[in-house]
Amino acid sequence: MSNKTKDILDRGKAVMMPTYNPSIAIASGKGLTVRDVDGRMYYDFTSGIGVQSVGYGDKRVVEAIQKQAAAFTHCSNLYINEPEVALAEKLVKISGLGGKVFFCNSGAEANEAAIKLARKWGAAEGRYEVVTFRQSFHGRTLATVAATAQAWCQEGYNPLPVGFAYADYNDLESVKAAVNGKTVAIMLEAVQGEGGITPATNEFMRGIRKICDENNLLMIVDEVQSGIGRTGTWFAWQGYGVAPDLFTCAKALGGGIPIGALISNAKTADVFTPGAHASTFGGNPVAAAAALAVIDAIESDGLMENALRIGELFREGLQAFVDKYDALLEVRGKGLMLGLVCEGPAKDLVAAFKELGLLALTAGEHVVRFLPPLTLGEGDLEDVIDMISDALSGVYGD
Numbered sequence: 001m002s003n004k005t006k007d008i009l010d011r012g013k014a015v016m017m018p019t020y021n022p023s024i025a026i027a028s029g030k031g032l033t034v035r036d037v038d039g040r041m042y043y044d045f046t047s048g049i050g051v052q053s054v055g056y057g058d059k060r061v062v063e064a065i066q067k068q069a070a071a072f073t074h075c076s077n078l079y080i081n082e083p084e085v086a087l088a089e090k091l092v093k094i095s096g097l098g099g100k101v102f103f104c105n106s107g108a109e110a111n112e113a114a115i116k117l118a119r120k121w122g123a124a125e126g127r128y129e130v131v132t133f134r135q136s137f138h139g140r141t142l143a144t145v146a147a148t149a150q151a152w153c154q155e156g157y158n159p160l161p162v163g164f165a166y167a168d169y170n171d172l173e174s175v176k177a178a179v180n181g182k183t184v185a186i187m188l189e190a191v192q193g194e195g196g197i198t199p200a201t202n203e204f205m206r207g208i209r210k211i212c213d214e215n216n217l218l219m220i221v222d223e224v225q226s227g228i229g230r231t232g233t234w235f236a237w238q239g240y241g242v243a244p245d246l247f248t249c250a251k252a253l254g255g256g257i258p259i260g261a262l263i264s265n266a267k268t269a270d271v272f273t274p275g276a277h278a279s280t281f282g283g284n285p286v287a288a289a290a291a292l293a294v295i296d297a298i299e300s301d302g303l304m305e306n307a308l309r310i311g312e313l314f315r316e317g318l319q320a321f322v323d324k325y326d327a328l329l330e331v332r333g334k335g336l337m338l339g340l341v342c343e344g345p346a347k348d349l350v351a352a353f354k355e356l357g358l359l360a361l362t363a364g365e366h367v368v369r370f371l372p373p374l375t376l377g378e379g380d381l382e383d384v385i386d387m388i389s390d391a392l393s394g395v396y397g398d
């Protein structure tokens with residue numbers, strides 16, 4: 001490790017709480033790649049964990065941010081700004097749900113808003129419980145940690161907020177068993193991200209909608225990782241032919257500027273009344289301007305179609321490795337949200353990829369997760385497949 005990288009890592013360790021364990025200090029990003037402070041380049045097939053879907057440094061996004069920053073960077077929610085209205089109009093339009101939007105700053109905050117809205121909606125009947133799923137991930141606030149049915153992210157935080165019941169993903173019977181007289185909503189990811197890149201089956205998504213309709217429950221979909229075109233539709237639920245009552249997005253929406261959004265249908269559009277919920281930076285004009293530019297770029301460059309087409313090629317490339325190595329078990333996911341399931345620790349493969357200049361993620365212990373920018377083309381994909389091939393030869397032998 002060079003002095004520059006070591007110096008920044010050491011300085012960070014001394015003054016930043018050790019919630020993360022970084023090993024690279026990023027200096028810049030361009031397109032599909034990032035460069036560290038020592039000039040080493042990496043393909044970022046994490047997109048900054050699902051954020052840089054239009055790639056680093058997209059000119060249109062940068063210009064939108066610069067232009068808005070020069071005009072004004074903040075206005076309180078005592079007033080309104082045009083970019084937030086334009087973004088809400090756009091989200092209502094591309095969702096097709098005919099509802100309204102609440103803006104905040106992150107995925108956890110958007111999910112927290114969804115949980116609060118559901119509770120408010122059910123309050124008159126004394127209903128408040130939300131059914132969520134094992135292997136899910138919904139964020140790091142106390143309520144979203146409670147919603148995330150995974151021990152590793154709950155440990156040490158007791159007592160957690162009450163009002164969550166856990167079911168098994170892709171298992172409708174376990175959902176039916178979790179629903180009771182206090183249930184107000186079912187919240188799920190259309191593709192479980194952190195939990196292992198597991199897509200919901202068609203039957204499961206439609207079954208959840210049916211259970212919600214039969215029991216007067218709200219269906220909430222967390223699109224924080226899967227949303228904004230990554231799976232080939234604006235939101236992954238759109239690929240299932242069902243419509244939720246509420247869904248959340250964040251990450252890729254702002255092209256790197258923090259933003260979160262809760263989007264409703266008509267039924268839930270006016271549950272929050274003035275003063276019922278708020279966020280100082282919600283609807284921030286710079287974030288909204290960036291998000292509008294991201295959505296425009298995805299539309300005008302055909303990036304959802306590209307996610308499907310290149311995603312299929314990437315999947316085929318990974319499948320060839322599964323066919324070759326017994327230690328690789330399966331490729332799964334949708335569009336450019338792909339998981340390579342392995343017998344051993346996924347972190348070993350992620351480390352081997354990094355050595356060769358490719359950044360990937362784990363999703364649980366046994367899944368390597370790829371979330372490349374949706375701008376990925378065939379030439380770069382070929383380079384990356386070669387890197388993966390070399391790394392796998394190094395780990396498993398030829």
Ligand SMILES: Cc1ncc(COP(=O)(O)O)c(C=O)c1O
Nearest residue numbers: 106107108137138139193224225
């Ligand atoms: C599905 C899902 N929901 C919520 C979150 C939390 O988002 P944030 O880190 O922006 O709070 C994440 C983050 O990885 C996520 O993947």
